[in-house]
Amino acid sequence: MRTVYVNGDYIPETEATVSIFDRGFLMADGVYEVTSVLGGKLIDFDGHLARLERSLTELDMLKPAAFDDLLDIHRELVRVNEIDEGMVYLQITRGSDGDRDFVFPDPETTEPTIVLFTQSKPGLANSPAARTGLKVISIPDQRWGRRDIKTVQLLYPSMGKMMAKAQGADDAWMIEDGHVTEGTSNNAYIVSGGRIVTRHLSNDILHGITRAAVLRFAREAQMDVEERAFTLDEAKQADEAFVTSASTFVTPVVEIDGAPVGSGTPGPIAARLREIYLDESLKSAI
Template sequence: MSQVYLNGAFMAPQEAHISPMDRGFLFADGIYEVIPAYNGVLFRFDEHLIRLERSLAEIAIHNPHSREEWRHLCETLIERNGGGNLSVYLQISRGATEKRDHAFPNPPVAPTVFMMTGAIAIPAADSPDTASGSKAITLDDIRWARCDIKSISLLPNSLLRQQAVEAGASEAILLRDGFVTEGSASNVFVVIADTIITPPKSHAILGGITRDLVVELCRSHHIPIEEREIPENQLRQADEIWVTSSTKEIVPIIQLNNAPVGDGKPGQVWKKVARHYVNFKRRLCGQDQE
């Protein structure tokens, strides 16, 4: 039976109860992280924790654990859920208060810490020669101005993703003032004339761990890559489009707004980067990914 973690204890999911006065429930006042593990090995753990620490600091929530304590909790939860290929979801809210008030509680209350795991499907990057690719649509970026904070306030993202699903696509690529920001749950890359381009980090996008690793791998393997703004017309004319996330890794987009991207198949640059990504992952976490 699966287990979750809540405020110091491991338990069955149906035994986990959170106060309705919790500010995560009332105000979406909290931060989350998703950390993949392959063969039970946490992938890019330090990078994920650095982002978690930054997001907590940005909204002034006390970090309840040291980095090593977080590692121990994550590894214990993975073990209690059978190991293998799992994602660890962890969420920290500002905690439960006696009354509903927009202002932060003073004095502060103890944060609420919740963790659970989920299965990771075999990513497309693991089989680049047989991957089929995904579809996306473009939508206006209706989210707030601090998308660099990994907030649990995800209603705009959910609305955008649902529009994509209803249009028969797997992702929405977002546009703000005529430029690409990111996907509803991913970062975006395009390939134009064999050069990879991704939007630079700013308050308008979440600094993705997979995004950063793709940039790092491209530079270490001398694959041309630029971090710069992508106008909408360049997105529509791109030879390749990819989206990246921690659990789906690097996904080729073969159709945008019902029009083929390139020749309508995963591109050669994507295949090259996917192989580098998988090789890196297997060196870190072991060979058996299935």
């Protein structure tokens, strides 16, 4: 049985409770982060913490009292749950003032709710998808306009995953004005003529922590990178495509809407970036 963290206490998962009036439950008024664990160490933790702080700020949400202890909490959960490869999920909501109201509760009297739990994922670094590649479909992007904030409003991305599953695919890329924004839970990329292309940062996409690291490593390796919007047609005609996220690292995309990308097999640039990312991230893991 897992040990989880809820509002200052380490408890068995079967004893964990949150108020039915919690705004995360009633309003999706919360933010989250997922940090990968490899070899029992946290990957890109500082980046996740910085993005968490930004998300809280953008929603005018107070930091919980335990904010400065988050590294210790992550490490303790990894230790007690004996996680070698897996993830630590962290969620902070605006809390509960004992009733339901659209108006924010008084932050002076309502403490944020903070929950963390682990997920054991043996073989995370050696996922079969990295060798076979993903098949994706395209769907309209019908999310709200502040996708740069990592909120718990994940209904449409979840629906997108199910749309993909219904078509025998692995994931969906979301399309707005003919251009790819991102995957349901990842940032999207294409490779054309040796150039890596991914959408520029804005409110339209999540500012991926893995994205930032991968682009940095790509530039350090003298790879050509261009940050701009690309069309669905460009993606279908690309030499390669791939996605990045904290849980998938760098994973190739080999099919879009039933048509093969390039040769229809994982390409060399995605494979090299995955290798570099894992090597470099393990060196700096804490």
